[in-house]
Each structure stands twice: as C-alpha cells, then as structure tokens.
Amino acid sequence: MEQKFTATSLLSAVRWLFETNGYDVSDPVERRGVEVELVATQLSGFSEQNVYIEPTVQQVDGVRYDEYLAKLTPFRNEPGAQRMIISPAGFAPGVKERAGAEGILTFTYDELFANFERVQPYLSYILGDSIEAKNLQALDEVYEEPNFDDKHGKQWATAHLNDWLRDDDKDRSWLIIVGEYGTGKTALTEVLQKRWTELYQKGVSPRLPFRIELRDFTKQFDSRGLLHHFLDRNELAHLPVAFVESMIANGHVVLLLDGYDEMAQYLNVRERRACLEALADLASNGARGILTSRPNYFTEAEELRVFEVLYKKLGSPHAKTSLNHKIAEKEREVDLLLERFVLNRVERSLRDLTEEQTIELVRRRLKDDPEGAEVVTGLLSKVFRNDEDRNVSLSGKPVIITYLLDVVEELKEDSEEDTEKKMSEWDIYNLIVNKLMLRDWGRTNTLDPDERLLFLQQLALYTSISQQKSLNESSFREVTRKVFESKIARKRIEGATDAEDSLFDDLRTSTTLTASTEKGIAKWQFSHNSLREFLLAGYLIDCLVDGKPEPQSVPVTDTMITFVNSMPEEKLREAYTQLSALWPSRKMHKGIDQMLTLLWGAKRHNERKNRGVAASLRDLIGDSFDLSNCTLTGVNFSSGDQVDLRGLNASSSIMTDTVFTDVDLTGSNFSESAIDACVLTNADVSGADFSNLLMLDTEITGLVCTGANFTNLTKDSTALLKVGKDLHVLDATRLRGYLKRRGAITDPVNPYFMFCLDQNFDICEKICRVLLDGAWHQRLGLEQRGASERNVRLAKKFVQFLISVGHVQIKNGTGGKLIGTTQSGRPVVARLSENAQIDETLLPFFEQNLNQ
Template identity: 90%
Template sequence: MEQKFTAISLPAAVRWLFETNGYDVSGPVERGGVEVELVATQLSGFSEQNVYIEPTVQQVDALRYDEYLAKLTPFRNEPGAQRMIISPAGFAPGVKERAVTEGILTFTYDELFANFERVQPYLSYILGDSRQAKTLQALDEVYEEPNFDDKYGNQWATRHLTEWLHDEDKDRSWLIIVGEYGTGKTALTEVLQKRWAELYQQGLSPRLPFRIELRDFAKQFDSRGLLHHFLDRNELTHLPVSFVESMISNGRVVLLLDGYDEMAQYLNVRERRACLEALADLASNGAKGILTSRPNYFTEAEELRVFEVLYQKLSGSHRPMDVLDRAVVEQEREVDSLLERFVLNRVERSLRDLTYEQTIELVRRRLKDDPEGAEVVTGLLSKVFRNEEDRNVSLSGKPVIITYLLDVVEELKKDDNEDLERKMSEWDIYNLIVNKLMLRDWARTATLFPTERLLFLQKLALHTSISQQKSVNEASFREVVRTVFESKMTRKRIEGVTDAEDSLFDDLRSSTTLTRSTDKSTAQWQFSHNSLREFLLAGYLIDCLVDGKPEPQSVPVTDTMITFVNSMPEEKLQEAYTQLSALWPSRKMHKGIDQMLTLLWGAKRHNERKNQGVAASLRDLIGDSFDLSNCTLTGVNFSSGDDVDLRNLNASSSIMTDTVFTEVNLAGSNFSESAIDACVLTNADVSGADFSNLLMLDTEITGLVCTGANFTNLTKDSTALLRVGKDLHVLDATRLRGYLKRRGAVTDPVNPYFMYCLDQNFDICEKICRVLLDGAWHQRLGLEQRGASERNVRLAKKFVQFLISVGHVQIKNGTGGKLIGTTQSGRPVVARLSENAQIDETLLPFFEQNLSQ
C-alpha cells in the first residue's frame, strides 16, 4: 500500500532512501535553464554516477510527463547518468511505455523502495539450497499443524496466523503466542518463516518474515543490536540497519521473535524492561510481529508505569523540567505505551499440545519407512498418554519429546518391551533419551565411558548456564575439557601421549547431544535442545547435593529445571531433601545450598500439598528455626490456597527475587538488611516484623498489613507496586514510606502528604483546593458535585464544610450560601496542598478521620 505524501514529504523520503543506501543527495540542480529536484550521486570505480530525480505527488499523465521530460533531457548524454520520475499516485496509461523508449525510469515510491531491498540472498538462504533451507524444507514436509485453544477460540495455528498476516487491523498488529516448553513454539516460527518467505517471493504477501531467536540474548540488548544479530546471520549484511528499520516501520517486514522466556530468565526486571523498550523501537509505526514465550513471563513487575514515577519525581522537585528531563519522561511514556499493548491489552494466543491422533500421525509420517520404529515410539507415547490428567507426566503431545524419541528410535527397537510398560514420568523419558544418546556415542567411539561423557555434558551445561551463553567457542569448550579430565590427561602425559586434550576435544564436540552453532563468525557448539541442557543441569545439581557437595557456583534455576525435578523418582527426591536439611545450617560453608531450596521447593510442595502445609514443608527442608538468613532465593512461592503461617521467619541479610508471600502471615519476621526484588507481598501480614535497612524493588504490597513493622532506613532507590482500584501505581521511596506509615508501620520521618496522596479519594480534596487557589468566588454546588467530586459527593461536601469550619473558606454574603472562596489565611493552605505537596496541620484531622487506610 502506497504511503500518503505531500509535496514536501515526498522529496524528503526519496532523499532519505538514496542516502540510506550510500548515495550523496543534493538539489535542486539547474542546467541549461531547467531545474531538477534531486540528484543522487554514487561513486563507481573512479567516476561518479548521477541519478536525476523528479518526485511528484500527482499522477503523471501525458502532459505532466512532457514537462518532466523537458527537465530531464539536458542530462541525457551524461555518461552513466540515470533519469527517474517518482510518483506514488502512479502513471497514466501509455506513459510508462513512452518513458521506456526514452530511457527514463518510472517508479511509484513503493516500487523504488523495493528496488533497494535487495533481499534475494536472504530468500535464497531460506528457500534455496543452503543447509538452513533444507532443514526448513524437511520440517515443513513433516510438520503437524498445531491448534490455538484459548478464549479467542480453537483454530489451526498456521492458518489463523497467515490470515492475521494480511490483516491490517492495527489493534492486532502484535501477537503473543504462549505455550509450555516443548509445545512447538520454535517449530511454528520456523515453519512460518519458510512459508511466509515463499508468499513474499511469489508476490502474495507484502511482508518479509524476519525470524530472530531471543534466546541468543542472555544480556540486555537494544533494537539495533537485535537487527545486527539477524542481518549478520541471514545473508543480509549488505543492508544498512537504518534502511531495515524503515522496512519494518513501513510494514514491509513481519517480525517473528522467538523465545522471550528463554531470554527473560537471565535478566532482572529492569533489564527485561530495557529489552521491551528495544522491541518498542521495532514495533513503532504499526509494524507487525509475533512474540513467543512460555506463559506467565510477562509479570506484574513488567507492567511498571515508569513514566508515572519519573513524572512524580521531576514535577515534585520544585524546579521546572528542563529539555533533558522532558526527553526522559517522554521516552518512558513511550515504553509504558508499549507495555500497555504488550502486557495489559495484549492479544495472547495459547498453543496447545498435539492431540493423541496428531501425535500418531506425526510419528508415522516421520517414520514412514520404518514401521517397526513407528510402532515402538507410538507405543511408548501411548503409555504416557494414559496420565494426561497430570501435566507433569503428560508428554506425548510435545513435539520436542517426539523429536528426541525419533533420535533414538534404533536403540528403542532393541529394548525389551517390558522396559517400556512401566509408568514413566518426565524425568524418566529424558533419562531414557540421554542414556540412549550416551550409548550411541559409546558405540561410535569407545574412548570415553558413557558416565564420563555424561559428566562432561553436565559440566558443559553448567558452564553455559553460568556464563549465560547459548553457545561455547573452542577456548571455552577446551576449558571444560581440562576441568573435567585433568587427572586423565595427566596420566596420558605421563604415558607419553602429547595430544590427549586434542583427542578428547575432537571426541566430545561430536557428541550426539551437541550441535554446531549457527554463528558463522567462529566455530561454536551448543546443545541440540535447550530443555536437554536444562535436564542435564538439573540432574547434575541434584547429584552434587545428594553427594553432600552442592555446586557452589550461582546457577540460574529455570522453570523447566524445576519441572524436571518435580518429576524425579521419589526415592531420589527424598535423598535430596535429607541432604538439604542436613547441610542447611552450615550453608555459609556450603555455597550454593540456597539455590537447591529454589530447585527442590516446587517438588516438595507438589508431592506433599495434600498432606501438609507450607510451613511444615519448609520445616522439613530447613529446620524448625525458619532460618532463611544470608541466602539468595529466586522464584519460590510460599503461598497456597490455605492460610500460611510463617511467623518469626528469619530472612535477614537475604536476597529474594520473584518470591511470593501472598496472604502469608509473616508477623514478627526479620527481613533486616535484605533486598527483595519483584516479590509479591499482596495481603501479607508483616505486623511487628523488622524490615530495617531494606532495599525493596518493584514488589507488590497491595493490602499489606504492617502495623508496628519497622521500615526505618528504607533504601532511597526502593520502589513498590500498589493497586488502587483498577490502577497499578508505582511508588518511589518517598511515597512508599508514606503508605507504610499510614498503615501503621514505623518509618523515618514522612511528609504527611505522602501518607494520604494514594487514597483514591485524596485527589477530590486536592482538586477542590486547586480550584479555590485563584482567590475568586466559585459555585459551591460545582465544587461539591462536579469533576472529580462526582466520584464521592459526600466526601466532597464534608471537605468543603470542613474548610469553612476552620476558616480557610468563606461564604459570600447575599448569595444564599451558593458562592464560596478562600479567606486570606486559607489561600496559602490550599496552595500548599495543590502546588507544593504539603498538608497544612489544620487539614490533618480531616484526612485522618475521612480517608481510609
């Protein structure tokens, strides 16, 4: 669709287009008494080549063409010169034919833009003879179409998304596709990339699909870094990033952003917001895009109205906002607008696991030449399907599980069928797959025992998780080899073998669990599936704990790792619980023991939810002292459907992130010297608790009961989230102290204004004062019943009457009480409230009596 241009904007757009693609543009230029609007110059070897351009917003009919021909004719004989007419409105019949005979190029703006796109190398990479193209083709041939199943209905995913691709509804320009791990989100985006690239190549779609794997970004990124990453890996390094940004904003690209959750699990709240800001840049001007993620990765903490906090800070600083301040506020307003679309009002589709029938069809299609293998795999999957009511062991509808089983089908055919008859959990399935892969490597090269290779792969999973790198280069790979096989290589050197490390490196890098990275700049290796890495790492951490030697390095514990541990054999879990309980009191000596509580807590609660409460489960793991001091916890949920009593919990000097205490009784607990980030204290009772010297970040405190709680020396950078009605407020440290003080907490001195300003009726009083500030006479009825006062007329009337009773407002004589205005003493009182965020002491009794806590 052609954009709408004016006589001013069209030449500017054409100029930009040429400049972005390496031309120097000047103009107007005059020669022989005629003037041409633009001249684009490009070096070709040692000579310059000029393009003489006449842009017009009018349709070019025969009369206008003659006019432009006269302007361009003087440049006809210049060596290498090209002459061009650009008209978004198009050309009348016969004009283009005349232009061809006279050597003049004619384009609409879209046609000119398309000439600069030069995306054929990318199309060849996706659809041609490259390894990537063959991989996508193979996937497309066997792909089993999944379904969306959510509040919007039940539809075939690819069909629905292709319809969406051609939908111009700007309110649906972005979709978030959610699904548990292994449901095929990545495969869906890969199939869409291949099919939509074909539509683009055939001229059946105006949008070229750009698929970007967000899991490649373990650290904060910006929009240009994201695009550079894509261009470098997809044969598009010749395109300027600024031009690609224009392609996106002009609707010529559809973005497929895969794996938000795998990126977000490594980032804190502020880093995730920065990444969403980068996506905001890409999503500007109506660009279309799809973002995939596991559910619940758009947390309340990411709904922060940062604009609100900034505006409050800057507007309350008693100085006018300068240009830089306003720029920052406006930038955050734009990001908040994105969050409004992405998070609060998002269009979210849920990808469903494959049905039993779809699973059988997929396996048979993949193994059409191996009916025996198909029977073995479908038989194994059917055993799992018997437990479909329990999501922890319902695996057969996950395409990733099917892929793993297909990888080891030959080994599965050799097994006694009785081995496959037993009830299998998620842990059992993965353990079976990994064991088969280890045996395959042993059959290929018997230089390492399967247990040795398994230990190396676990250590490699540990290294990639700690370094937050999806892939490892040769130097890092060799470093892990040396760490794991130091004694083996020492023995080899004593025996006179000088290339022991090289031999191990060559063997291990070809392990069937690993694959070469798609990074073309250096040789790198990664696990074939991210969930395989997480399984190996979870198993390694549990093994270390059971051996009494917990892994000391800090490891990001993911949801998938917790899911795997939840499905471990009960006897293994009991061993882990026992060791955790035994080692917990000496956790200062055993670094890393706290992350094992994060890893095991979900399994403990899942398996014992019906038998005992949260408090009993916690006592089993850490003892009766309820001592969580000096530890780091992430993602632990201490809430349940029942009342949870964790009174006198000791969490001093601890660091807690994404930890949930909803409706938990924490009375008398000790959180002094701690940091809580993106936690949830909704409706929790912390009466009498010690939160002195606390750093609180982005933690929800709606309904917090905090009578007598000590919040002194609250860190000045603290922030909290508070729901007032339907609105989510972000409290900076000043407002947070005021809120806590109002609810009975002990805090540092607080300006009374901040104790009441968050009450949903406070602004009624504030706006009445603002109206009265001008000193004029005002209709009493209007003040009491209109504007903000409409929400609570009774309170507005009481406040006006209170102002009259204390002498701050007077009734004009002879008006029958209809007109009121401020008195001389009352004017500074209402000014302090409405302009200076100060409550005069004469007004405090009213707010104390009439505004709720």
C-alpha cells in the first residue's frame, strides 16, 4: 500500500532514496527557463549521469503530463541522462504509454523503492540452485506441520504465522516463539523463510523474510551489526544498511531471529540486555519480526532494563524547558513500546508433534521400509521424561525422530532387545550417539568408538568455551592434536608423517557433525545443538566421577541440566559423592562450583518429595553451608515453602540468576560478593553481612533486612522492586534508601530516598508541586483529585499536617476551602517537589504514615 505524502515529505523521501543509494542530489536546476525539482547525479566511469526528477503528490493526468513533459524535454538529448516522474497517487490511463514513448520513466513511490531493492541475488540464493536453496527445498518436502498450544489457543503454527504475516496490527508486530530444545524452532524459521520468499517473489506478500541465526553472535551486537551480518552472508552486501533500515521501517521486510537462547547462554546479563536493546531499536523503527528461544531466556527483568535504557536516551529529567515537549513525545513513544513489546507481547509456545503426526511422519519417511518404521515408532513410544511424578512422552520431539530415522539400519539390528523398558532422554541420546559412532567404526577403523567419543566431547567443550557454533580447519586440527597428541607422536616414530592429516580426514566426516562453507571457508559443527549439550554434560560428569573436574568455565544450559536429571541413578550417586568429597578443597579443584550448578537440578528433581533444600545442600557441600569463593549460575534454592539456610557463607562469591525466594538467610555472609540477576523476593537476611557488595538487577521485593550490613554498597549496584503492579529499577542511591528504610545498616542516606518508593509518596509530592506556585488552591481538589484519589485519607492527613506545622495557611473568609503556602513553607515544598529533599519538619509525617 502506497504511503501518504505531502509535497514536502515526498520531495524529502525521494531525495533520501537517491542519496542512500549513492547519488548526489542537488537543488532545482533551470534550463531554458524551465525548472526541474530534483537532479540526482551518479558517477559512471569518468563521466556523470544525471536523473531529472519531477515528484508530485497528485495523480498525473494528461494535462499534468504535458506540463512535466515541457519541463523534462530540454534534457532529452543529454548523454546518459534519465528523466522521471514520480507520483504516489499514480497515473491516468494512457499516461504511462505516452511517457514511455518519450523515454520518460514513471513510478509510484513504492515502485521506485522496489527498483532500488535489488534483492534478486537473495531470491536466487534462497529459491535457486544454491546448496542453501536445495537444503530448504528438501526440508519443505518432508516438513511436518507443528502446533502452537498455549493460552492463545491451539493452531497449526505455519497457518497461524501466515495470517500474522498479512496482519498490519502494530500491537502484534513482534512474536516470540518459545519451545524446548528439539521442538523444531529452527526448522520452522527455515520453512517460513523459504515459503515467504516464494510469496514475495510472486508478488503475493510485500514482506521479504530475512532470517538471522542469533547463535552466530556470541558477543553483544547492535542493530546495524545484526543487519550487516545478514547482508554479507545472503548475497545482499551491495545494499546500503541505511536503505535496508528503511525497507524494514516501511514494512518491506519481516525478520526471523532464530535461537536467542543459544546466543544468550554465552553472554552475561548485561551483554544480553545490550542485545535486547538492539532488538528494541529495530522494533522502535517499525520492524516486524519473530524471535525464537527456549523458555526462560527472555525475562521480564531484562525487558524492563531495555526500556530503562531507552528512557535514559531522553536525557536528564531536569532538561531545559525548550526540550520538554520533545522529551514528552519521546516518553510517549517509549511508553507505547513498553506496552507493545513487554506488557502486551505475543508469545506462542511451539509443541512437539502429536502421536498421530509422529507415526505419519515416520511412515512417510520410511515408506519403503516398513520394518524400519515399526522399529522407530516402537522406540519412540518408550521415550519418557519424569516431570512432577508424571511420565511425559517425548515421542513427538522432532530432533529425536530425526536422529532415529538417521540410524534406522543400525536400530533394526537390535530390534530383538527389551521392548518394554522405558527410556529417558539420556538413554535415547546415548543410544543415538552409540549408533552413529558404530557407523563411523564400520566406515573406517582408524579410531574405535571410545576414542571418537572422547574427541567429540572435547570438541563440545572447545566450541562451548570458545563460544563458536562451528570450527574452521585450524581450530578443528587444534582439538585433534590435543586429544591425540600421543597417538600422533607414536605414528611419527613409526614413520607415518601424515598421522594428523589422516585423523583430521576421519574425524571431520563423523556422522555426528555437519559440514558447511562460509565465505569459501569450510567449517564443521554438531548436527544439532542438543547433541553438543548431551556430549558436554556427559563429559563434565565423567570428569567429576574420576575426581578430576574440568577446570575451564563452561556455560551450563537448561538442556544440559535436563540430560543430567535423566542420567542413571547409580551414575548420579557417584557424582554426588565426588562433589561432596572435593567441595572442601575446591580451591585446589577449579571448576567444581560449576558442577554444583549442573547437579543441583537433578538432586532436587529426585528428592523434592522427601527431602528439603537444606538437607540436599548439606549432602553436596557439608553442614557449614560454605559457598564462599565460588561462582554459581542458575541455581534455585527455593522450594515453594520456607527454606532454612541460616548462616550460609557466600562471601567473595559470584552468583548469577540464583534464586533465594522465601529463604531464611539470617546471619549469612555475602560480603565482598557480586550477585547479578538473582532473586531475594521475600527472603529474610536479617543480621546478614552484605558489606562491599555489588548487586546487579536483583529482585528484592519483600526482602526482610533488619540489621543487615549493606555498607560500602558498590555505586553501580541496581535492584528490581515491585511496588503494587509496577516494577521499578533502583539505582544505588534509591537501593540504599530502600534498605535503610527497612532497617538495614547502610552508608548515610538522603531521607528522600528512604520514602520515595512508597506507592503513596507521590501523592504528597504532587500536593507540594501544586502548592509551589504560591497561589490559593481548592483544598478539596488537593485532597481528593488527581493522585490523591488513590488514598484520600492520606492526602487529607498530609494537608492537615502541613497546616499544623505552619507550611500552609487557610485563606480568611473562604470557610477553609482555599489554602496556600506560607512564606516559610514555600521553600519546604520546593525542596520536596523539585530538589528531591525532605525537610526535617516533614520527616515525622513520612515516618509515621508511609510503610514500604
């Protein structure tokens, strides 16, 4: 649909369009007494080529065309020159034909824009003969349509998303699709990219899909970096980024951002927020898109911080009056963004395939192998996860189905095995990996399965630590040399000079890996991210059981914890025993703390019914609750009931995403620690030591902190606090004031910050702001209107208090209806409403009437 223009805005839009695409655009030129609105000039070799342009918001009928023809005719014989009429309103019948006969180009604005898009190379890359196009075609041919099933209802995912693509509702311009590992989120975005590109090519849809794999970003990015990455890898490097941004803002592009969780696992909390801010920037510019993620990675706290950043871009709250109008407009924009993308965001849950879909898919893929189809469906029917004492079938998980189809020949050889025994996620992945390695063993006997498994585990470790999705030849060889150093040395002694090359050639063709090419460089990666996580989880547990925990820091994901939860009980008991034995000497066993992160979920999962959190923790780290000098991420010490961890020692530790909701931490020690994105909701830290603490975005709603030592709180500290329905971000000053008000020991605090977060404080503040002008005001309005409506009783008490201490007076002869400030009261109300200062004469009122 054509945009609406004024004469001025159309002129600006056309100028911008040419300038963005490398033209110099000059002011109107006159020749032979005729003036042309715009001249766009581009160098061609050693000469300049000019485009003479007449834009108009009116429809061009025969009369208007004659006027423009007269203006453009003097330039007809200029070498290389082009003449152009642009009208968003279009052209009357016959005008385009007349113009074409004269060599004059005619475009609506959208047609002109499309001429600059130049996306044919991308269309060929996705739909033509490229390897990428063939892979997408193969996927589309076998794709089994998944379902959304959530509070919005149950629908076929692709059908629902096709409707969403056609929907122009701005409040639904972004969708977040969440799903567990292996539910087919990536396959869904790939199918959408292929199908929606076809719709664009046929002219059915005006939106071209740009699919970006966020897992390629293991460092924070900005919006332009995101776009540069896509353009460079999809045959669109010739397009200026500024022009692409305009395509997005004008609704010509739909973004498919896949794998937010796979990016987020490598970033710290603040880096994730920087990336979310980049997404918010795109959203604020009108982008339309889909973001996929595993659950629990796109949190409310992170979203709130994104919009805090956007608000900070507005400038100081004490900006000059001349800027107030612009600031207010910008604030409204951010408010709308906050409402659309946080409060009213649309989140859909992608589900595994149904039993019927699974059977149909397997039979279709193995239509010529009924025996194989029976073996695969039989195995799938045995795969379960224990969830809250329920056996949840995993038979419809696409990643498991795909792997079993891949090893169907090997599975048929074992079809006589126990057909009744249930299998866990660990069991099925262990089976798949063993079958794939046996296939490699049958293909080449260079390495036995145990050696290959060790290499694959080291490869999983290397990619996780180096934060690389795929490895080039140099990195791949580095891992090969590390794992097989002694084997290569022996071969050299025996006279073989190509031992490393032989191992490299074998390992890079492992059936657990897939090869790809990026800018002509060969790379290798695991065929699915969950396979890397399975191998890494197993490796970490094996190292611990052997008494040699992996010392390098590794991102522990929810999927890794899920795999460990489903390990054989005997293996888990061995791991618990070793963790407990090594914990007291953890300074000598670097990396042991990440094993607590990995094992804690399994420990609580298996003991949640018969043992408390404290007992489980004692099993692993001893009676002293000593978590000092360690790093923990994603550990949940809550259980739904009150948890007693009194005296916990977490001094000099780093805790991220760790939950202490409803935990009794009285007398604990968190001195010299850093807690980032943790949860202390309703925790009791009375008498605890938090001196020299760095607190980042930790939720403290309902925190009991009487006598807790929060002195020397780091100046960069922040916290999250829910007041009523609102979630506030507290900087260090407000945080210190809040803690002081609740009885904590802190450094000196401006009393204003002890009370400002009370949900009724703004009532008093706004009354003072009204009284500041020194005029007479209706007492009834001050006490019962505006903010005072929320708590009329408090408003009346505050007004009466101001009168009683002599800051406000009643005008004579008004029957008490008009009030105003006294000479001594005016600076008092000014300090509160303008300078964030509470006069000492007001403190008694706030202390007695506000309870945070």
